[in-house]
Amino acid sequence: MGTGDGTVLGTTLIHDSGPTASRWNLVLLSEGYRSSEMAQWHTDAQFFVSQLFSIPPFTEAAVQGRINIHRVDVTSTGSGADDPASCGGTGATPKTYFDATYCTGGLARLLTADTSIVQGVLTAQVPAWHQALVVVNSAKYGGSGGTVAVTSTSADWVTVAAHELGHSAFGLADEYESWVSCPSETGHDSYTGTEPTAPNITLDTGRTTIKWAALVRATTAMPTSRNADCAVCDPQANPVAAGTIGAFEGAGYYHCGLYRPAFNCMMRNLTPFCAVCQGVIRRTLQPFERTLRAVDVTSTIIECVFDPSGTAVPEDIAPAIRIAGATGSGSLQSRLYPRGIAGSAGAGKYPYEYRVDMTPVSGPLPASAVRTLSLDFGPVSRVDYDGTGGADLFVTAQGGPGTIRPVSVTQRGNRLTIDFGTPGVAAGNSGLLLGLTSDHPPRDTTARITDGAGNTHTLATRAPAFPTA
Amino acid sequence: MSGAIRLTFEYRGRHIELVGSEPVDLVIPDAPAGQQGFSVGLPQGRADAQPDVSVGYRVDVLNARGKRIHSRPLDDPIRAEAEVRSTDPDRPFTHEPINQPKGRFFVLVPALAEAKEVAVLRTTVRTQTVGRYQLGHGTEGGGS
Incomplete structure (x- = not known):
């Protein structure tokens, strides 16, 4: 019984929010599914994802965006799990890969698997795992907890699994x-x-x-x-x-x-x-990173979302960016608008815009370019900027200054990082205006940019005064 | 370079052994606010502060002088009882004792250059060291 009773077919990332090394990795492993039952396993795994992501706060983009869910396909010779007659079970002893059994420790509903075999598969398939869930192909209620948890597919199994995740993953x-x-x-x-x-x-x-x-x-x-x-x-x-x-x-x-x-x-x-x-x-x-969802908008976005009257007056600061070896100075524009007015899509929320402007600068690459901009922004409010269901970031792609768009915008903890790639916002160019929304009013703080030579520059900016407790 | 170490412990009854420590390239989850004794991201100045007296288990990472440099609380790692479903929808769980409890649990700690040992501690009324284990590479020896 054990690894000779099945095959590890491979792993599929069924909820992919980004690089595994920077995400919280939940791994689902199949147990007691025969080769002919792999389609059912895929259905069960997908059901788990859809059900988990219907339970707040797993419904939130900021939570889902930090999680990867991996499905490890493992076939077994037999179907289900051992069900000893000593606990009133059927006496079945199917040959399964992880040797799952009910009646562990004499408890009819305590369903466990061989954790050392599970660990071996995890190490080989998803070494950066944080939480594993062995899903046993059985409608009989059973399960067990821990960072390697086990569950059958009995009624409300995903809800019970969520309760168990509450223990083992979130303390x-x-x-x-x-x-x-x-x-x-x-x-x-x-x-x-x-x-x-x-x-x-x-x-x-x-x-x-x-x-x-x-x-x-x-x-x-x-x-x-x-x-x-x-x-x-x-x-x-x-x-x-x-x-x-x-x-x-x-x-x-x-x-x-x-x-x-x-x-x-x-x-x-x-x-x-x-x-x-x-x-x-x-x-x-x-602490896990997430990639922000961006949408392109026009320069009338503030009127459209925050102040339909069109009378909102922006307030800018633009400290100089001076790069050694380059001529002239660029700037980091931080733009504030008043809080969204009642009745608008952004009612009660604060829009923030940022732009790296290197138009007045000349000098050799790669040094005379801005590669990244980072600042502590805190929670980003998702807003439906363009009628497509909500985004974290708006990029003023039409009607505004600049041409360079970021290759990625990510957040880890409260830290927002805008990556302009290579060469970045090069001398003689400007980034597009990038906007985000917060529930919190502005504060004076600092941002960091890195130039093409890898040097870091600290500049004044405005960002939300989010609570840190 | 790996950012974390995955510690693997086995238990039989109340006896715990460290059976493995493997480097792993991942991010360690943060401490829930209010979860006392947790020290991920603990400022240097507080690293040797006495942890709050809280009921439960924790793992401490120790340097060569036996000084704690990291501490992490654990959801009850020793399953001497099982939480199982009841038939009462208002109180859907009950507990039953497990005969001869044994099992394996895993703890992620940051990969700290000065880490030499780990200790498993349990606090009820007072704190007791359940085991103290040398850190090395791969499979470990038993606890003291």
Whole structure:
């Protein structure tokens, strides 16, 4: 049983957001699918992607853009998984590549695979993996957790897998208050330990000190709910509006003494992730790079999106770019417009535009060109600039100055990097005006450019004053 | 140059061994805000600060003098109990003990030139070192 019972066919990137070395890599591996069932495996893997990406925050472009999902096709001689009769199973023992079996440790629903075999396949196929999910071709409920998780394809398997990802990939704790079952059980009345490590359960009910204080409204009572009888699970209904973030007693397998941020959450009862858990997922993925989606627009974009009256007045700064060995100086133009007016597509949002202008410069290449521009922009608001469904970046390709467009615009953490490629914005040329939108008002800060000789220049610019906590 | 090391641990009961450490070229996920004891991106000045006392497991990376240079909390790595589906839709999970728990878990830590050892620690009321392991190349020896 094991690797002699099947074949690793290869790997396909079924959600490709960019280079694997800079993305969070989720790997799906097939188990208990015969060669004749590979089409079903491909359907199941695609189903997983579509379902996961329907669960916030995985619905967001900024989250999806940081994730690659790899599908590793592994055939098995047999179909399904071992199902020992000692746990009430069928007694089936199909020959499968990863030796998946129910009844691990005597538990009927604990479905595991040989992790060392999985690791070997991962190392060979996707060495930069962060999270693996072995998908077992069986409709019987079962699964197990960890960075190498296992799931069958029983009803709501993707939702259960999302809960498991909450644990193993994002460090989220269970938000339910029972260990075995409610309403009563012994040993789980009141928590008496120290503060839990996990970001979504806490001892602290302080409005300003709780881990998720930034999401608690001034009008929300703290704690938001208390359990009147710690001998049992709290039977009360949600006392506040759905989605309210506060401190609800009953979490981390204890009826009292530990608090969760929302009444319902994926980590409690398989409902959508609460706002706190969504934030944790976003922050965990922040270090990974994403490529921004750009669209071409005309110079009337501000009127079209932010101020239909056409009276918005821009405010520019343009510090000089001086490159050793070149004659004349270029500039980094940073342009601000007022906040989008009510009723416009960009209502309440702030547009920012940037342009590297090397028109007045002359000098030899490669030194006298600007290759990259980077700055801390923070969260980019996606706006439907051109009626095609939303983009992160607009490029004023018509009616504005400049001719040079970037070859890529990426973001890692809060850092935005605009890459003009080679030679870049060369002496005598200008980049096109590049625009982004933020929910946050401007602040004075600095940007960095690199020239063709690899030198770095720091220049004044304007960027959103996004919160850093 | 690789940006990270993937540590592979095996456990049987509460005994943990480091069985492998492999360089890998990837980005390490960030720490969720509020996840105490996490030190990815920890400023140099705080690298040897005492981590917050938080319930759970963590892995520390140590230099030649035994000083912690990185710390990373772990989702409970030892599966002595299993979270399994219940039949109650309002409380869809329950727990059952696993007979003779054993398994393997993986931890990503940054590839730091001065790293010599890793330690697995567990905090309940107080912090205990579960094991301390020499770092090398490839397959490792057991813990102390």
